[in-house]
Amino acid sequence: MSSTRFCEDLTAMLPRLRRFARGLTQDHADADDLCQQTIERALKARKQWQEGTRLDAWVYRIMRNQWIDEIRARTRRSQTFVHEDQGVNVGMDGDRDAENRVELANVDRALGRLPDEQREAVVLVMVEGFGYKEAAEILGIPQGTLTSRLGRGREALLRELGETA
Amino acid sequence: MSVTDEELMAFADGELSGADAARVQAAIAADPALAERLEAERKLRMALRGHLDPVADEPVPQAWTAMIAAAAREDAEDEHKVISLAAARAEKAEKAGKAAKAAREARSTARGRPFMQRWGMGIAIAASLALGLFMGTRIASGPVTQRDGALMASGLLAERLDTQLASAQGSGSVRILTSFRREGGDYCRVFASGGTSGVACKDNAGWVLERTISGGAAQQSQYRQAGSADMELMAAAQEMADGAPLDAAQEEAAKAKGWRE
Numbered sequence: 001m002s003s004t005r006f007c008e009d010l011t012a013m014l015p016r017l018r019r020f021a022r023g024l025t026q027d028h029a030d031a032d033d034l035c036q037q038t039i040e041r042a043l044k045a046r047k048q049w050q051e052g053t054r055l056d057a058w059v060y061r062i063m064r065n066q067w068i069d070e071i072r073a074r075t076r077r078s079q080t081f082v083h084e085d086q087g088v089n090v091g092m093d094g095d096r097d098a099e100n101r102v103e104l105a106n107v108d109r110a111l112g113r114l115p116d117e118q119r120e121a122v123v124l125v126m127v128e129g130f131g132y133k134e135a136a137e138i139l140g141i142p143q144g145t146l147t148s149r150l151g152r153g154r155e156a157l158l159r160e161l162g163e164t165a
Numbered sequence: 166m167s168v169t170d171e172e173l174m175a176f177a178d179g180e181l182s183g184a185d186a187a188r189v190q191a192a193i194a195a196d197p198a199l200a201e202r203l204e205a206e207r208k209l210r211m212a213l214r215g216h217l218d219p220v221a222d223e224p225v226p227q228a229w230t231a232m233i234a235a236a237a238r239e240d241a242e243d244e245h246k247v248i249s250l251a252a253a254r255a256e257k258a259e260k261a262g263k264a265a266k267a268a269r270e271a272r273s274t275a276r277g278r279p280f281m282q283r284w285g286m287g288i289a290i291a292a293s294l295a296l297g298l299f300m301g302t303r304i305a306s307g308p309v310t311q312r313d314g315a316l317m318a319s320g321l322l323a324e325r326l327d328t329q330l331a332s333a334q335g336s337g338s339v340r341i342l343t344s345f346r347r348e349g350g351d352y353c354r355v356f357a358s359g360g361t362s363g364v365a366c367k368d369n370a371g372w373v374l375e376r377t378i379s380g381g382a383a384q385q386s387q388y389r390q391a392g393s394a395d396m397e398l399m400a401a402a403q404e405m406a407d408g409a410p411l412d413a414a415q416e417e418a419a420k421a422k423g424w425r426e
Binding site for chain 2: 003004007008010011015016018019023032036040046107108123125126131132150151154157158
């Protein structure tokens with residue numbers, strides 16, 4: 001595997017990578033930041049990629065791990081803020097939930113409401129088209145865990161979007 | 166014969182084959198409720214893809230492809246260096262040792278830099294780039310002329326700056342790394358060619374070379390990595406730029422207007 005080939009394949013993958021980023025983050029700017037960071041990481045680690053394994057799965061894994069790091073960092077940051085006004089925030093969340101139920105269900109919202117672990121499983125299999133085995137490897141979980149998260153995520157989406165989809 | 170939920174979904178996900186798939190298929194054919202669930206799943210899948218697939222059609226930011234291209238060049242240069250070092254060593258061991266040390270240093274500098282923020286190259290550039298100093302000896306002929314003390318691109322270089330899109334890189338001797346606008350609105354382009362690399366900005370008279378890096382081929386393979394020169398230039402461009410680099414469509418539009426407002 002030449003470096004040229006690696007770089008060509010990575011370049012060709014960028015549109016898909018960006019789609020996955022959007023599915024993970026549910027946000028345009030977050031997705032592009034995540035893409036950029038993923039490309040940086042993949043390039044830095046390019047000597048560690050093993051020939052004969054799937055490059056796309058390798059890069060997706062980098063992206064997903066990067067996103068997990070980001071979520072954790074955000075959670076830590078937000079916890080320091082939420083602490084004092086927790087009561088207020090809980091009230092606001094309740095209001096927002098009620099609003100959501102009234103509004104028309106749409107894919108974006110429904111996906112956004114899924115727990116992260118279900119959303120990533122749904123997006124990898126149903127949008128990105130990975131098989132269970134590859135998806136489980138990307139997420140670093142047993143295949144049984146993947147199918148159960150996928151199943152719960154899919155059920156939730158079907159409930160929410162079933163009539164409009 | 167019953168089919169579990171999991172089996173039905175595995176079937177929908179293309180995970181079943183052979184006898185298993187046939188069994189589920191038969192069950193679906195015999196049971197309208199199963200067929201309905203499968204159809205709902207298919208619609209959900211289409212809704213998800215309909216929502217996310219358009220993302221893959223958006224033009225990819227040039228900074229990303231430039232970043233990858235820079236890495237590819239860095240690797241190519243590494244390989245080249247190994248060969249030329251071996252030759253040099255055979256000729257004169259001491260000299261080769263020095264070159265290797267220089268190469269290692271150049272490399273660790275390039276690798277150690279934090280690899281960019283939004284721009285593609287988030288390197289705070291401290292290194293002042295040689296402003297045409299190296300060009301002095303070459304001014305008489307070739308891709309550069311002088312006008313009122315400013316260095317101007319001419320000949321092939323000027324032509325490429327006018328016509329070549331960074332998004333559609335040819336295999337010619339001049340590479341365009343990226344295009345951007347600086348404060349005031351002038352269009353600028355980062356270019357690399359065998360003899361000279363730099364940043365050129367368009368004014369009424371032509372392409373003024375704002376920054377240049379000497380890069381004679383021989384010099385480059387021994388003392389400077391193409392990759393690190395590119396990164397230096399991208400960093401310089403980032404400093405000069407007002408906003409993000411042009412994407413493919415913006416570049417095309419700018420070219421159509423002759424790189425002038």
